[in-house]
Amino acid sequence: xESCWLLVxxxxxxxxxxxxxxxxxxxxxxxxxxxSESRTVLLKKWRIKEGICEEKEY
Numbered sequence: 664x665e666s667c668w669l670l671v672x673x674x675x676x677x678x679x680x681x682x683x684x685x686x687x688x689x690x691x692x693x694x695x696x697x698x699s700e701s702r703t704v705l706l707k708k709w710r711i712k713e714g715i716c717e718e719k720e721y
Contacts, residue, residue, distance in 0.1 A: 671709065680709050
């Protein structure tokens with residue numbers, strides 16, 4: 664099985680988190696605008712969607 668890098672990102676077309684293979688990305692456009700939610704909120708939503716438990720703080 665060949666390994667590849669994956670990029671987890673918000674997909675505007677699907678209105679959901681998606682996994683993108685970096686070797687398949689042909690073009691990227693960096694916008695000046697920022698996404699309305701913070702990275703922390705987005706990460707939490709992604710973890711819930713993927714069923715990943717947050718690490719406990721001791």
